[in-house]
Structures are given as structure tokens and as C-alpha cells.
Amino acid sequence: MKWRNRMIRKGQEVFFWILPFCLLLGVETKALRAASLPPADHVVVIVMENKSFGEVYKNPDLPFFNAISGELLLNYWSVAHPSLPNYLALLGAHPPLPQTDNPRVRVSGDSLPEEMVRHGLSVAAYMQGLPHDGFGGGRYPRLFGRYVEKHDPFLLFSRLRKGPERRSVHPLSRLKEDLESNRLPAFSFVAPDLCHDMHGAFSCHMNRRELLREGDRFLGKWIPLIEGSPSFRQGRFWIFVLWDESGSRSSWGGPPLPAVVPSSSRMHGGGRVALLWIDSKRPGHSRVSCFANHYSLLETVTENFHLPSLVPAEERIPLPEKNGDCSGNHGKITLAHP
Template identity: 30%
Template sequence: MRSRFLALAVAALMSIGGVVAAGGSRQSAAAATGPCGTLTTAPTYTHVIWVWMENHSYSDIIGNSQAPYINSLASECGLATNYHNVSHPSLPNYVGAVSGLAVSSLSQFDTDCGPSKRCSTSAASIFGQGESWKAYEESMPSNCDKSNSGNYAVRHNPPPYFTSLSGCSTFDVPYTQLATDLSAGTLPAFSFVTPNVIDDMHNGTIADGDTWLAHDLPTILNSAEYQSGTTAVFLTWDEGSSGSSGESCAANTGDQSCHVATIVISPSTAAGSTSATLFNHYSLLGTAEQLLGLPALGQASSYPTLTSAFNL
């Protein structure tokens, strides 16, 4: 009788979806069935990949039946439930996220302008910090293209805006190069992936973006680079919907246009992990820098990273 009681008790404990850790983080107790949770101890990560979507708030995405793949990732991996963009419109977020520049230093980008003497910065960025980098830009006609073309929007491609960055003409490449690099085992330490304006949900629908991710993310997640256990992938949105130009969003918890979904995909992130800690794009920068052994740029040192909350 006592043995049966113990067995029932253990079964009941295993049925609990997860536990809440300090700081509002929740680590799932469920066995891994997707790309996350295959490792219990965080490895030394050698590759970080960012995938950026567009112009939808957290509530537009999480729980939306038009985004089944995204929501499956949120449940199979890690979800930051209190994550924020840093400003509006798009370009200040792209530039701020890779440089750590404060919102007060991003005003020249508030019109989503193309790269020019006025619309650029000499600031350092994560692209120039580490061992290697590439930006993979869907529908970009040629390397480091500084003009809009078809479904390619240069405002979603940050490297051309950094005047002190060398190598844009070599390492800012059309998206098709990503599959080649994954196959050849030449993925750089830091990768920035931008779908075109249909596939990133800017001009397309949420369903368009979800379909693109369902088709293209498995190329990364099934690659030898990811399967080796040393690649972390972060899926985020540049900004929420219907924001005001120049708005300070990094710690703004009262405006839904400042609240976006961010999903952490890594072998050491437990399936179903969530964190209500206030994170933002500066946190994302600091996380990438921490994982790759780089010093924090600008505002990245002012906000918590996602490493502890998601076992990175």
C-alpha cells in the first residue's frame, strides 16, 4: 500500500508542468521533445543567431492561432514574457540592439532613413567585436546593399549604418548564404538573420511570418552546428505595433507597443521555460556578448541578460 502511494505521489509530481525559480523564471520539468532541453548544463556557446521579425506586439503573437509554429516554439523552448523593444520605429531598434546606444543617441534614425552621412553612426557594434560575424538578409540583391529593392528593406539591415565597421561588403550577405554556411560548417560566431518585408510580417501577415519560420528555422535547428549543442538562437520582434516615433520603450511596461515576444532556442534551455524579468533589446545584446566572451557595449551593461533565466 505504501509503495503504491509513493508511486502515485511521484507520478503527480512529474505531471506538474514546471517549477518557478528565483526572479520569476520557470523551468519546465517535462522531457525535451523539441529543439530545447537536450542538455541540463549549459555548454560554452560558440555561435549566437538572432532572427528578427517585425512590428507586432506580444499579444499579437503569443496565443494567436495564425502563428502555430511560433507558439509551438514558445512552449517547446523558452519565452521571455516581459521583453521590450527600445524605441520606435524599426531602425532605432536594429541599431540600438547591436550597439547598445541609448535612445537619446538614436534620434537620427527615427525616420527609418537609408544609410547616409546624416543617417549613420560611428559607434561600435557587436559585428566588430567578436571573432566573426555575418548578417543574412533575405531578398537583398547584393552584399551590403544600401538601397531598398523589392521586398528588401535596408532599414532592417543594420551593418550599412555603421561607418566604423569594416567588412560590410564581405559579411553582409544575401540570406541564401546561410544554408551554404550551415552545410559547410562555416557559420560565424554571431549571425543576424532578417527575412524580407513579407516574411518578417512587416508587409506580410502573421501567418506569412509563421509559415516562413516553420520552413526556414528547421534549416538552422537540424544543422550540425545546432545539433552539436553550442549554438543558441533568439527569435524576436523589432517593435510592437502602433508605436510613437522616438518613444523610450526599454523599461516601459505600460505601453503594449513596447512589449514584444522573444523566444530563446537552445539545447540547454528547458522546454516550457518562461521568465517575467524585464528584458529588452539591450538585454539581448548583453546576452550575445556574454555567451561569446565579449565586453558589454553601452546600455547592454545596464540591463539583465537572459543567460540565467534560460540556463544559457
């Protein structure tokens, strides 16, 4: 009996001696596993139009958007008014951005699609209402058109418009084909037409609430199609749903701005908007209040694909999920009560 008790005490001593090392090993393994999570194989960016954060968040006219799982950024900002410069910023245009919606505007310099193709990665834009691949008109139909080139940033960069990337601008119907055939490119840009992006047009014959509902139905159709695709199920897949700008400075929505705001207007120049980040490997709902803007999204995508940064140095703040906390957001806008 004494021999058995001594063995039990000895076993307990050994157990408590190695326990801290086991715990440390477990923590280290977990940290290594978190640090080695694979990047996304596919990224889809869906851009809606002209609604502030307060106009979409918890709005009963958007039941699908407000119910779908993902990480909602509570402190996400567009960078300019009107719409066109925000589309340019999302793909890499640097300030000063053109303050116009003129579709004849062309910008030079590097862009995300060009960098991806340069590094052997595939890209595509899927534009609702586009009559055929590579169409270069300002709107379609010409009278009361619902497709507008100002929402098609692939065609606003001079080199993209003249280069092979132009052949990667497709009608939205092509997206369904590419999803079903497992041919989705690494990066996809999706833009609804004016009657489905919540912007509206004379030919839509819808009031404001009807436009919101129609936009939500668009998301309710296409996001499940994406999530049901082989690409979404097989690898890591990100979907970003966001609004280009708030529509007007009077409709920023949400809590009031703090008393002190940054001197650089481009960080929040288009108002506070919503961004939802859907990750195929991280289901569930979460909310993050760190500051981010369109350049943060661009930086996150370029980091994911190991591309050179296309973001101005002072704006290189990845989305919160990438940097883990708000420590890099000093001097930016923060909302005490999001």
C-alpha cells in the same frame, strides 16, 4: 547472531553519518556543473517586424512559433519607435537613438560585429531579398522593394559600412549553404524581407492575417533547417526569435501597464514584444516573467563571447536565463499577471 546484528547497526551508523556529506557533495557537484556549462558556440538572432506580444502569443495564425520549444520571455520590451532604432540598439547603439526610419542614418561608436571581429570571432548578416553580398542600396528592387536597408543594421554603423564586415552581409540563400557546409559564423543576424517578417508592403498583396501566417511559415522553414545543421547538433547553439517593436503604442497587447513606470522611456519605448530563446542543450518549454529588453539580449550575447559590454551602464541586465532570477530588475517594469 549478536555479532551480525552489531555489524548491521555499525553499518547503519556509518551510512547515516556520511549521508549528509554525500548529499552536500552531490549538491556542490551539481552547482559546479551548472556553473561550468559551456557558452554557446553559435548565436543566431532572427528579427521579425511590428507585432506586439499580444498579437503573436497564442495566436492560431502562428502555429509553428507557438508550438516550438524554447524559453519565452513574457516581459520583454523593445526600446523605441519606429523600427530602425531598435535594430541599432540590438547591435550596440547607445541612446539617444535616432527616432526615424531613414536608411541614410549612420551611427558611430562600437558595435557587436566590430567587437567580435576584433576578438577573432566571425559574424554575418543574412538578408532576404538582398541581391548580392554587400549591396548598399536603400531598398531592392528600387520600386516596391521588399529588402530594406533600415532592417540591415550592419550597414547603419559607419565603421561597419566602410570596413571588412560589410563583406559579411549576404543574401538569405547563403545561410542554407553555410549551414550545410558547417561554416556558420559565431554570430548570425537574420532578417526576412517585408513580405515574410510580418511588416508587409504594397508588393506583398497580403492582409494582416496572411502576413502573420507567412511570417510563421518563414520561421517554420528556417528554424528546422538551423536545428538540423551540424553546428546545432555538435555544440551549444542559441537561436533568438524576436520582434523589433510592437508597431504602435496602441497595440502593445497583454496586460495593462502598472501604475508606476520608469522615467527612462528607452527601457520600454517600443512596446512589449515576444522573444523566444532556443537552446540546443535545453529542450522543452518554459516561460519567464523577468523584465528584459533589446539591450538585455545584446548584453547576453557579449557576455557569452566574453566581449566588453556595449550596453549603457543603467541597462546592463542580461536575459533572465543568464542571471537566474529577477533580482537585478528593481525599478524596471514588472507585470503581475503576464
